[in-house]
Amino acid sequence: MMNFTELPPSFWGYALETEAKLLNIAPSKSVPQTPYEIWHGKPASHKYLRVWGSPAYVKRLVGDKLDSRSSLCRFIGYPKETAGYYFYDRPEQKIFISRNAVFWKRVFHRIADVMRS
Numbered sequence: 001m002m003n004f005t006e007l008p009p010s011f012w013g014y015a016l017e018t019e020a021k022l023l024n025i026a027p028s029k030s031v032p033q034t035p036y037e038i039w040h041g042k043p044a045s046h047k048y049l050r051v052w053g054s055p056a057y058v059k060r061l062v063g064d065k066l067d068s069r070s071s072l073c074r075f076i077g078y079p080k081e082t083a084g085y086y087f088y089d090r091p092e093q094k095i096f097i098s099r100n101a102v103f104w105k106r107v108f109h110r111i112a113d114v115m116r117s
């Protein structure tokens with residue numbers, strides 16, 4: 001995951017948390033239920049899953065009417081405390097949580113090149 005997106009090593013924690021979440025909702029041959037089903041008593045929903053490191057346009061709170069309403073960010077995980085996604089905004093060097101995002105579904109080649117432009 002980390003090698004493909006070329007994020008700095010400081011993002012390993014987000015990658016590991018995302019991987020743990022995916023392992024908890026993934027089926028296994030040894031156990032008839034997933035860990036999520038055992039804990040919550042119902043199957044997990046997979047409709048909110050996204051590819052780690054994928055680009056997305058995220059709606060930001062903007063003060064000026066003429067400013068851009070979204071920015072190109074990178075998906076880096078799922079927050080535990082609220083619904084939404086963690087995003088990394090490279091130009092601002094900030095990590096934030098948002099639910100308002102449009103993910104690039106069919107474009108995932110060389111994201112590092114896209115984010116540099």
